Every structure is written in structure tokens, then in C-alpha cells.
Amino acid sequence: TKMKTDELREKYLEFFETKGCVRQPSDVLVPAWDPSVLFTPAGMNQFKDHFLGKVKLDFTRATTCQKCLRTGDIDNVGRTAFHHTFFEMLGNFSFGDYFKPEAIAWAWEFLTDKKWLGIEPGRLNVTVYKDDDEAFQIWNESIGLPTSRITRMEEDENFWPASAPSEGPDGVCGPCSEIYYQLDDGSDVEIWNLVFTQFNRVGPPPNNLHPLPSKNIDTGMGLERTASVLQGVPTNFHIDSLLPIVHAAAEVCGVKYEYESDNGRRLRRITDHARAAVFSVHENVYPGPKDARSVIRRLIRRAVLDGYQMNLREPFLYQLTSAVADASKAAYPELGQTTQRVAEAIEAEERAFFATIDGGMKRINHLFEEMQTEKSVMVPGAEAADLLTTYGVPPELVQTLAAEQNFTFDWVGFREAMEKHAGDSDGGQRVLFQTGPLETLKEALRETPFVGYESTQSEATVKGI
Ligand code: ATP
Ligand code: MG
Ligand code: MG
Ligand code: MG
Numbered sequence: 001t002k003m004k005t006d007e008l009r010e011k012y013l014e015f016f017e018t019k020g021c022v023r024q025p026s027d028v029l030v031p032a033w034d035p036s037v038l039f040t041p042a043g044m045n046q047f048k049d050h051f052l053g054k055v056k057l058d059f060t061r062a063t064t065c066q067k068c069l070r071t072g073d074i075d076n077v078g079r080t081a082f083h084h085t086f087f088e089m090l091g092n093f094s095f096g097d098y099f100k101p102e103a104i105a106w107a108w109e110f111l112t113d114k115k116w117l118g119i120e121p122g123r124l125n126v127t128v129y130k131d132d133d134e135a136f137q138i139w140n141e142s143i144g145l146p147t148s149r150i151t152r153m154e155e156d157e158n159f160w161p162a163s164a165p166s167e168g169p170d171g172v173c174g175p176c177s178e179i180y181y182q183l184d185d186g187s188d189v190e191i192w193n194l195v196f197t198q199f200n201r202v203g204p205p206p207n208n209l210h211p212l213p214s215k216n217i218d219t220g221m222g223l224e225r226t227a228s229v230l231q232g233v234p235t236n237f238h239i240d241s242l243l244p245i246v247h248a249a250a251e252v253c254g255v256k257y258e259y260e261s262d263n264g265r266r267l268r269r270i271t272d273h274a275r276a277a278v279f280s281v282h283e284n285v286y287p288g289p290k291d292a293r294s295v296i297r298r299l300i301r302r303a304v305l306d307g308y309q310m311n312l313r314e315p316f317l318y319q320l321t322s323a324v325a326d327a328s329k330a331a332y333p334e335l336g337q338t339t340q341r342v343a344e345a346i347e348a349e350e351r352a353f354f355a356t357i358d359g360g361m362k363r364i365n366h367l368f369e370e371m372q373t374e375k376s377v378m379v380p381g382a383e384a385a386d387l388l389t390t391y392g393v394p395p396e397l398v399q400t401l402a403a404e405q406n407f408t409f410d411w412v413g414f415r416e417a418m419e420k421h422a423g424d425s426d427g428g429q430r431v432l433f434q435t436g437p438l439e440t441l442k443e444a445l446r447e448t449p450f451v452g453y454e455s456t457q458s459e460a461t462v463k464g465i
Helices: 005-018 043-051 070-075 100-114 133-142 223-231 241-251 263-282 291-309 318-327 333-337 339-373 381-391 395-404 411-422 435-444
Strands: 060-070 086-095 124-129 150-153 169-183 188-201 210-220
Touching: 005 060, 005 086, 005 223, 043 169, 043 188, 043 210, 060 070, 060 150, 060 263, 070 188, 070 263, 070 291, 086 223, 086 263, 100 133, 100 169, 100 188, 100 210, 100 339, 124 133, 133 150, 133 169, 133 318, 150 263, 188 223, 210 223, 241 318, 263 291, 263 318, 263 339, 291 318, 291 339, 318 333, 318 339, 333 339, 333 435, 339 381, 339 395, 381 411
Parallel strands: 124 150
Antiparallel strands: 060 086, 086 210, 124 169, 169 188, 188 210
């Protein structure tokens, strides 16, 4: 009897209710009220003013399950077993009320007590911020965790949001302590981050950390990750609430789902991007040229490219709308009300991109034939730049296709060619993907080079990339 994802979500909220936390609804995924983010990145986002002491509080303890989307993790999807773009974060929060001793003790109780998750304590390791002796002592002395299982970490890992190396975002922040679950293969996966929010960061260091009027707690536990370790599956995409979407994707794409195959990775990416698109369009954030909309456009295009590689030539992603709504209905029954509107919007975006991608793929195939004849082995950067600017084909896809032919990819030449096109550097930080050539160039320059699909990598390995 493995714990179901819906049950885990409910148990978490119930547990923290027994600790006096008031259950609050998830904030929207795209918080128009908050100009500092495109998408809600974490449970604490809706409470930023609470932490700053700016709002009158009806309660000083809260618990939520928050819809989140992290654009920074786009390239991790399909490459690691534990990252999504869209995911749910379970949180408990203290606004000047409980602090480190309770936050740590309750996290431990929830994870290990047989009444709750009943995780074997020997599976858990923790990290603390290097100077946080208080947290170290609580783990060691109050909880009884041996020092060998408590690691002191640098600011870039254990300060949230990270401010290293030079300056981080302004706002509430603090040292944190993370809880890791040890998998059967010995690698660790991070499941829960306890943030001891005690500073307001204003401007660059030094002396930019101002103690808050009161000390706070902000914690975030990944719902899908924790479900995956409880269910003993090798990736988040195999938990009970996600596997049906993966299977629906396989059916729509007309392929068999196999974990360790190119199509397996494609289907997992399609699943992730379908979730992100459905939740976003449900909130009336449609694919488009700017801001959050550009991210949704980019995710839909990536999914379309994956479909294209599985020989699809017609829109397909939109057909997963009901599968997403169905898999999410316990917590988000409202998705069921908008499936038709959402599906239509996704289909329109797919149709438009399928038109462009076809020309791009013909060009690529022609290029590969030429390379065979000329016995060249490296895809010229200028060609890749042209494919991006004329057809919107991302360089990562060109590289993947090239690798299938045993060709390499000239990233240096690509960057040079793009810089030549782009001229001066970008001004619009928030523009992530636009249809216009200039914006496409800017976006490409920001892309991380593709480092290969390694889907079975666990968290620990991926950090080294
Ligand atoms: P990682 O190091 O694995 O990228 P993180 O340190 O960036 O995670 P936090 O910002 O600490 O994550 O978020 C709190 C929790 O949310 C994490 O411990 C994890 O369980 C979950 N989480 C974070 N990012 C993702 C993601 N992209 N997909 C699924 N769950 C995530
Ligand atoms: Mg991360
Ligand atoms: Mg981390
Ligand atoms: Mg973390």
C-alpha cells in the first residue's frame, strides 16, 4: 500500500493543521500582482509581505500546497529524474511565530513517524548553512541525527534565495536546511527545504542583510518528489498522478512508453510541458510573445519538437488536456471546467509551429545529406544559427539530431554567428522567447549548451554538470 500523491498532499496539510497552521489555498501560477516573477516559484511567494511585516495578519502559522513553475528547470526536464517545470510545493510557514526548533522537529516527525509518512530515519541526510550552528545542534542534539549525516554547505546551496557569488535578489531570505532521501543506488534526492527567513536583503553586499522585525519559517517540500520516493519509482513521472499522463501521451503519439529510450524521455517532457501549458492557459495565460506567455510558447514548441521526432505532423499536445485535468482533479477540480478552451488554445499554437518546423526539418535533412557527401562531421555554427533565426529550430534540437548521425555540433561557431546577428546585447531581461528574429537570437544566446540526455541521473549527479 504505497501512499498515493493525493493522499500525501492531504496528509501534509492535515499534519500542519495539527500544529496550528491555517490551511490556505494555492496562489495563482502566474501572479500578475507580483512584478518580480513571471511564475510562482515557491510556496512562500504569496507570503512575502507577511514575512516583511507589511500586512496585518489574521494568523501567524499557515500551510499550503502551491502550484509552481520554474523556467530555470526547463533544461532539467527529461534529463534528471526529479525536475519538472510545473510542480506542486507543500509548505508550512511561520510569521514571527515558531522558528528553527519547531520547524526541524515537525519536519522530522512528519517524515519518520509511522502515523504520517513513516520513512526509515536511516534514509535521511540533511544539510545546514555553514555558519548555522543552531540548526546543526538541533539536528544533532534534539533530533539525534549523527554528525556524519549533517553537512555544512556554502551560501550557493544553503541560503535561500541564493545570493552567491555576488548579489542575490532583494527581499526576504535566510539560511536553510535541506532534507535528502537516500535512494537504493546510494545517491541522494532533495525532498524538503526548511528556510529560516530572518533577513531582508537590500542591495549588494556587504551589509545588505537586514534582520527582519520577526523571525519566520518558510519550508517547501516537493510533492511529486516525495511521492516518488514513497512509491519507490525511479522518476517523478512514474508516480500515480503522472504516469497516466505519460501513458496518454504515448497513446496520442502512437508509440510504446519505455523508460530508458529516446521516446521515453520525449514522452516525459511532453507530459511536463502539457501540465505547464494546461495550468497556465487555464489561468488565461496564453502562449504569446512576451513574459509568462513566451515561456508557455517555448514549452509548447519543445513538446511539438519532441512529437515531430516521433513522426507526428499534426497537433497532438492539446489532446492531453483532459488527461492533465483528470490526473489533477482531486486538488484542482476547476481544470475540468475549462478543458475545451484550453485545448483550443494549445492546438492553435501547435498548428502554427508545425508549419514552421516542417521547413526547418527539411533544411536539416538536406544539410545532413550534404555533410555525408562532403564527409564533414561538424554541424557548422552558422547553419545552426540560420535554422534558429529562419525556422525557430532551437540549437539543442539540431545538436540532438546531429548526434543521431554521429555528427558533432559547433557551439563556438554558433555563438559567434548569433552574436554577429544580434548586435548589441539584450535590454529586456524578462523576454524569454519571441517570434521575431532578434528576440529569438537573444534567447539563443542565453541558452545553456546542451549537455546530453541522461534521464536516469539522480539529483546528486546532475549537480556536477
Ligand atoms: P534542486 O536542487 O533539486 O533543483 P532546489 O534546491 O532548487 O531543488 P528548492 O528551491 O529548495 O529546490 O525547493 C523546495 C523543494 O521543491 C525541493 O526540495 C524539491 O523537493 C522541490 N522542487 C524544487 N524544484 C523542483 C522541480 N523543478 N521539480 C520538482 N520539484 C522541485
Ligand atoms: Mg533547483
Ligand atoms: Mg537544491
Ligand atoms: Mg533546495
